[in-house]
Amino acid sequence: MNRKIGVGVLWNLASAFMTRGASTIFTLLLARLLAPEAFGLVAMATVVFELANVFVSSGLGQALIRSKEVSRADLNTVFYTNLLLSGIAYSVLFGLSPFVASFYGQPELTTLVRVMGLVVFLNAAKVVQTAVLSREMDFKTQMKANTLGVLVSGSLALTLAWLGWGVWSLVAQMLSAAVMSALILWWISEWHPSLQFSCESFVRLFRFGRNLLAEGMLSVLYQNSYMLVIGRLFGAETAGLYFFARKVSNLVSQQLTRAVQQATYPALARLQDDNFVLRNKYRQILQLMMFLIAPTMALLAGLASPLFRLLFNEQWQPAIPYLQLLCLVGMLYPLHALNMNLLNVKGRSDLVLKVGLVKKALNLTLLFVAIPYGVIGIVVSQVVGAALSLVPNTYFSSKFLGYGLREQLLDAFKPILAAVGAGLSAFWLAELFSGSAFTSFVSGGLGGALAFLVLALFFRVDAIRLLLDKVGFFQPLRRFFES
Numbered sequence: 001m002n003r004k005i006g007v008g009v010l011w012n013l014a015s016a017f018m019t020r021g022a023s024t025i026f027t028l029l030l031a032r033l034l035a036p037e038a039f040g041l042v043a044m045a046t047v048v049f050e051l052a053n054v055f056v057s058s059g060l061g062q063a064l065i066r067s068k069e070v071s072r073a074d075l076n077t078v079f080y081t082n083l084l085l086s087g088i089a090y091s092v093l094f095g096l097s098p099f100v101a102s103f104y105g106q107p108e109l110t111t112l113v114r115v116m117g118l119v120v121f122l123n124a125a126k127v128v129q130t131a132v133l134s135r136e137m138d139f140k141t142q143m144k145a146n147t148l149g150v151l152v153s154g155s156l157a158l159t160l161a162w163l164g165w166g167v168w169s170l171v172a173q174m175l176s177a178a179v180m181s182a183l184i185l186w187w188i189s190e191w192h193p194s195l196q197f198s199c200e201s202f203v204r205l206f207r208f209g210r211n212l213l214a215e216g217m218l219s220v221l222y223q224n225s226y227m228l229v230i231g232r233l234f235g236a237e238t239a240g241l242y243f244f245a246r247k248v249s250n251l252v253s254q255q256l257t258r259a260v261q262q263a264t265y266p267a268l269a270r271l272q273d274d275n276f277v278l279r280n281k282y283r284q285i286l287q288l289m290m291f292l293i294a295p296t297m298a299l300l301a302g303l304a305s306p307l308f309r310l311l312f313n314e315q316w317q318p319a320i321p322y323l324q325l326l327c328l329v330g331m332l333y334p335l336h337a338l339n340m341n342l343l344n345v346k347g348r349s350d351l352v353l354k355v356g357l358v359k360k361a362l363n364l365t366l367l368f369v370a371i372p373y374g375v376i377g378i379v380v381s382q383v384v385g386a387a388l389s390l391v392p393n394t395y396f397s398s399k400f401l402g403y404g405l406r407e408q409l410l411d412a413f414k415p416i417l418a419a420v421g422a423g424l425s426a427f428w429l430a431e432l433f434s435g436s437a438f439t440s441f442v443s444g445g446l447g448g449a450l451a452f453l454v455l456a457l458f459f460r461v462d463a464i465r466l467l468l469d470k471v472g473f474f475q476p477l478r479r480f481f482e483s
Contacts, residue, residue, distance in 0.1 A: 026154030027247060028311055030170070033161040036315060039247075040240030042170045044104050044231045045112045047224040048093060054216035062344060063205040064131040073198040074205060079128045080197055081206075086124035093117040104231050108167075116171055122178035128193075129185040145184035153177035214353050222360040225367060226382065230375060238318075238375060245322035252296050253330030257289060257337045268345045279401040282342060283411060284466055289334040290415040291463030295452040298423030301327035302448055306430050306440035325379045329386045331416065335408060336386070339393045342400070351396050358392040359385075414459040422452035 031039075060078045064070055094114055101109035133141055157173035165172070186192075231239040268281060300307075301324040308320050343352045363385035370381035390405055398404025426448025430440045456464060 023150050023154065023251065026150070026157060026173070027244075027251070029158055030161055030173075031244060031312055031316060033158070034166065034169070035237075036240030036244065036319075037236045038167040038170060038240065039243050040231065040236035040238070041106060041109065041112060041167045042116075042174075043227050043239055043243035044106065044236070045100070045109055045116050047220075047227055048096065048100055048113055048117075050220045050224065054220050060205050061127045061131045064128070065134050066344065066347065067205070070135065071201070072194070073196055074201045075128050075132065075191060076193050076196040077198045077201040078131070078205065079193045081202060082124040082127050083121075086120045089120050090117050093120070104236075106236060112167070112171065116174060119174055119178045122175075122182045126182045126185045129189040129191065132189060132191050133185075141188050142185075145181045145188070148184060149177040149180035152180050218353075218356055218360055222363060225364060226378060229367065229371065230378065233371070234375060241316070241319040242322050242375060242379075244316070245319040245326055248323055249297070249300070249326040249330045252300060253293055253333040254337075256293060256296075257334050268341075275401055278342075278345070279403050282338060282397075282401070282403060286334060286338055286408060287411050287415075287461075287463045288466060289338070290412045291456070291461060293334055294331050294412075294415045294419035295422050295449075297327040297331040298419035299426050299445065299448045299452075302423040302426030303430055303441055303444050306434070306437045306444060309437035310441055321376060322379050325376075325383055328383045331419070332386045332390070335390055335412060336393050339397050339408075342397055346400060348396070355392050355396065359389040362388060362392075411462065414461045415456065415463065418452050418455035418459055418461060421455045422448045425451035 060081060064074065064078060067074070094117065097110045097113035097117075100113055101107050130142065153173045153176040156176050157169045160169035160172055227239060227243065230242050268278065304320045304323050304327075308316055340352055340355070343349070343355070363382070366381040366385045367378060370377040373380075390409075394403075394405040394408055397408070426444040428444075429447040430444030433439045433443045
């Protein structure tokens with residue numbers, strides 16, 4: 001089991017590195033060719049598109065992955081259910097698009113929403129293939145499909161942006177990525193649908209998935225509530241700056257965490273009845289995730305200014321403080337995500353919904369309180385909300401596994417402390433050599449990375465010991481941690 005989890009994590013991390021790394025490069029290059037307004041328009045349209053996408057997935061894919069036994073009737077039922085839901089979702093999208101355009105005061109959104117909405121059908125068509133591969137822990141195949149999709153779509157988007165297509169280059173990127181991924185998964189997958197539908201399968205799977213559906217819909221509304229408010233009150237340009245900063249931040253924190261979640265979920269679901277083993281596995285995953293993500297987010301915040309000066313023109317500079325604050329949110333993201341993953345492993349999707357309601361009520365209250373203070377105030381409210389939400393997030397982890405807020409903060413404290421020191425070092429060195437953007441970025445990056453390694457060894461961060469246990473030729477370091 002350990003080997004399967006390890007191999008799955010490595011393939012998913014490789015997938016994240018390949019797809020998200022390539023995606024990051026394409027995003028940065030597109031930002032050099034497009035204005036913030038283009039990203040803002042896509043962000044506005046993405047709100048309704050993501051709602052439709054959650055409605056289509058409806059938690060049935062997660063239910064398939066978690067089930068101990070899956071029949072052919074289960075797979076066929078989920079496939080046809082998702083196709084039906086995608087048709088309903090797209091019809092609603094098509095009809096509501098003029099109202100979306102009117103809400104934001106952007107007439108071009110009517111057509112944008114209708115075209116982007118076609119992705120819903122493509123995503124629905126590959127839910128079962130993805131679930132089957134995940135159950136088999138075949139993340140290598142998924143990596144191939146996702147990587148090729150990112151490379152083809154990114155190249156197409158860059159070409160269209162260079163030719164002057166503007167916002168439509170971003171739309172083409174989204175559609176082509178979904179098309180390539182779906183085609184490859186269908187071509188490689190051994191499962192293909194047959195004419196079969198089981199009401200018993202639907203009821204059993206949807207009993208678990210319905211709570212994830214409700215939680216997913218609420219999560220999309222909540223996560224995009226910031227975009228709704230910023231787009232409505234501050235316009236497309238400011239919305240584009242915020243969207244870009246959030247996208248860069250999420251590429252690191254959320255995607256890396258999701259890569260680990262997707263790889264570990266099928267294996268951990270088989271351990272759902274052994275609380276002792278499950279607790280130990282989650283502790284190790286949390287320690288390793290914080291060791292990876294905390295310094296990455298801290299260095300990104302510390303180096304945001306020279307990075308933007310090096311890569312982008314002046315019109316993107318106002319996004320720097322948004323990115324720096326969102327890096328604090330990203331640093332805490334593993335704590336949030338892994339606790340929700342635990343509830344899914346335990347089969348308590350009802351609690352995922354309940355915890356989600358509490359967190360969203362808290363964060364939406366903070367959002368509306370922050371509106372008078374502008375976009376910076378709104379982003380600060382996200383930081384405060386991320387910290388306060390740890391309380392409801394860890395409540396049931398404490399009840400089920402005895403791994404609550406105090407224990408998790410103790411496991412996360414050392415890597416966070418070392419990361420903060422690294423981020424401050426990177427910021428100081430970047431400012432010290434601020435004459436050249438390249439020199440500032442390189443000196444700050446190298447100095448910050450070195451500071452993190454030194455501080456992590458000084459604080460004896462547990463994740464280092466976990467990594468050293470897998471490597472046989474670092475005996476002196478291992479003895480240092482054991483002493």
